[in-house]
Amino acid sequence: MVIQQLRVSGFRNYERVELSPPPGITVLYGANAQGKTNLIEAVSLCCLGRSHRTPRDAELVRWGESMAQVRIRVQRRDGPHEVGVTLSRDEGRKKAIRINGTAIERMGELMGHVNAVLFSPEDLRLVKDGPEVRRRFLDMEISQLRPAYFYALQRYARALHQRNGLLHTLREEPGHALGATLDDWDALLLEAGAQVIQRRIAYLQALEAESARIHGALSEGREALALRYAGQAEDAQTLERLLHAARGEDLRRGTTTVGPHRDDFRLLINGRDARLFASQGQQRTAALSLKLAETEVMRRMLDEPPVLLLDDVMSELDIKRRRMLLERLGGVQTLITCTDLSDLGGAKHDAAVRVENGALREETSEKESGHDTV
Known part of the structure; x- marks a missing residue:
């Protein structure tokens, strides 16, 4: 899959811009707070229907505008796809x-039309942060596939919300008539929850195979990476028994x-929990391995690569x-944001676009950073 054109208007600090990246590596560079990450956010918005930076759509609308529009056209194996998102203040x-x-x-109809893997500085904390970060990582990637x-x-989130509301009511009023509906919510929670668990485990197994191979190469054979699902139940029968108990x-x-909603997964380096025992460098290598593996799993399952979005990770x-x-x-179309081309360490790229105060200027003549490889 490749992005052929991205158009935004009234979005963040952009009045109106258009970007047509080549199939290879495009570098978006410039000083901080000029709008580089906003372009990455626009692509991610068309992928998942929401921002990865804020839950409030109004924050995405340019100051002084009543609405924002983002449109993306991609070429896939089965032909062109176009996604348009309109947001209101x-x-x-x-x-x-x-x-x-x-x-x-329904938002689910959007999933799978634009596939992207986002790697941001926040992802470098994937190993050491709490379980909710790793659950969100799994949920975002599996939803695309x-x-x-x-x-x-x-369905699980709705059932959980309703069940928790009922439990709160019954704690305050133990004899409330609604108590008779608890079994119904349990059944809905069980049906959806079992599907969530099974899909997570299957995806994690595929991710482990790729990430172990990549991590072995990145660590030059010194480290073995393993992934383990850390849930209370791994099948419907166990979940039903635990829920009842x-x-x-x-x-x-x-x-x-x-x-x-309480599950997690563990990353093990040479058999030890990376969250507890790995150095910061080891944790970052593990996070990098996961993101590269995510790209490869998506490429294999979709029979075409996703777009890779590298947002300000080079400096990290x-x-x-x-x-x-x-x-x-x-073979993967990549958008990279950085403050200076020297952040690439001399690596070749196919296009360089300077981002300054919400304006884009492509510098097609410069294909390398101009710095020797260290």
Whole structure:
């Protein structure tokens, strides 16, 4: 998959710009707060229907504008796809999404039309941060590959919200008549939760095979990376048993204590928990391995590569890891943001675009950073 054209208007600090990146590596460079990350955000918005930086659509609308529009045209194996997203500053109005000119009713219909892997400085904390970060990582990637997973997540979230509300009511009023509906919510939670768990485990197994191979190469054979799903249950039967056993505790606490909303996965380096025992450098290499593996898994499952979005990660990696990353970008359209071309360490690129105060200026003549490879 390649992006043929990205158009934004009234989005963040952009009045109106257009970007047509080549199939290879495009570098978006310039000083901080000029709009580089906003372009990455625009692509991600067309991929998942929401920003990876804020849950509030109104924040994406340019100051002084009432609405923002983002349109992307991509070429896939099965032909061209076009996604358009319209956002309003009025938070009472829903965002409008069109696919090939047709409005969609459900967010799940968007999944899979634009596939991208985003690697930002926040992802470098994937190893050391809390479980919710790793759950979000799994959920975002699997949703792109399996729209049915996205719908299962939605059903689970709704059932969990309703069950928790009921548990809170029953804690305050133990004899409330609504208590008779608890079994119904348990059934809905179980049905959707089992699907979420099964998809996560299957994806993690595929991710482990690729990330172990990549991490071995990045560490020059010194380290072995393994991934382990850390959940309370790994199948529907176990989840049902644990949910039933936890009912008394759930009623006492007024919340659901069992289910995939509490799950995690562990990264092991040479058999030891990387979150607890790995150095910062080892943790960053593991995160880099995961992101590169994510790209390869998506390429294999879709039979075409996704777009890779590298947002300001070069400055966070040492020269060796930068080089290792850039060497593995063959055949993948990549957008890289950085403050200066020297951040690439001499690596070749196909286009360089200076971003300054919401304006783009392509410098087609410069294909290398101009610095010797260290």
